[in-house]
Amino acid sequence: MQDLIICSVGCHAMEIAEIVERINRVTPTWNLLGFFSEKKRHEKCRGLTLNGYRVLGTIDDLTTHRNAALAIGNQFQDPFPVERAVTIIDPTAFVSRSAKLGNGCIIYPGCFIGYNAVLGNRVFSLSGSVINHDAVLEDGVCLCSSVTLAGGVHVEAGAYLGQACTVRQYVRLGKDSFIGMGAVVVGDVPANAVMVGNPAHKLKDRYCQTASRRP
Numbered sequence: 001m002q003d004l005i006i007c008s009v010g011c012h013a014m015e016i017a018e019i020v021e022r023i024n025r026v027t028p029t030w031n032l033l034g035f036f037s038e039k040k041r042h043e044k045c046r047g048l049t050l051n052g053y054r055v056l057g058t059i060d061d062l063t064t065h066r067n068a069a070l071a072i073g074n075q076f077q078d079p080f081p082v083e084r085a086v087t088i089i090d091p092t093a094f095v096s097r098s099a100k101l102g103n104g105c106i107i108y109p110g111c112f113i114g115y116n117a118v119l120g121n122r123v124f125s126l127s128g129s130v131i132n133h134d135a136v137l138e139d140g141v142c143l144c145s146s147v148t149l150a151g152g153v154h155v156e157a158g159a160y161l162g163q164a165c166t167v168r169q170y171v172r173l174g175k176d177s178f179i180g181m182g183a184v185v186v187g188d189v190p191a192n193a194v195m196v197g198n199p200a201h202k203l204k205d206r207y208c209q210t211a212s213r214r215p
Contacts (some may be wrong), residue, residue: 004030005056005065007038007080008073014051016106017070019090025092034069036061038078041101042091072104074124082121102139121155132169144181156191165200178206 004020006013013035020030034054039046059078062068069086085104089095093111101113102121110128113119117131122140123182128145131137138157143149147161150169157160159173162181167173172189184198194203 001028001032003065003068004032004071004086005068006032006071006073007036007059007076009035009041009045009050010073012073016073016088017051017053019088019108020071023092024090033075033096035063038076042140068096070104071106072122074106086122114151176206
């Protein structure tokens with residue numbers, strides 16, 4: 001089994017640890033060593049045991065774990081070697097054999113990834129989300145629980161899709177857009193827009209032009 005470290009210490013990191021255990025019960029794959037915390041949080045996390053696994057340090061300590069792969073939590077912001085990031089898929093998820101997933105994706109229980117779907121690096125999909133045929137999700141897209149993307153949807157980098165929102169087929173969601181929970185998107189969404197309602201309409205910009213966006 002290959003050594004694995006989860007880069008994050010939030011609640012999703014605890015869940016990723018249990019997904020890794022579920023994978024190992026089906027096919028022994030990962031030797032989970034523990035967690036890396038973000039540098040800015042490490043003093044509060046030093047020496048902690050979380051959900052049965054130790055906080056080992058930060059990404060600066062990776063040299064002491066030269067053979068470890070990395071599972072990247074969706075809020076982990078510190079730079080990391082992308083080539084060492086691995087995709088973690090719960091055994092109950094359906095992933096079409098024609099789908100393509102990049103590095104560092106996390107796919108929770110009960111997700112569906114359909115025919116010819118393409119996911120970039122670090123796509124994070126919570127439980128029960130549906131990514132239908134020919135959908136394209138660029139790097140850093142986050143799907144909350146029970147999101148439904150119809151066929152041919154294109155989601156640009158950094159978009160965040162709130163719980164139980166629905167996106168009509170062939171719609172394009174712009175870079176860094178934010179879709180509110182339960183929203184029903186029936187047309188293209190501009191970059192950086194916060195969309196709410198049914199049918200979805202723009203509420204405001206997600207990031208102010210003078211503010212630094214989250215990495």
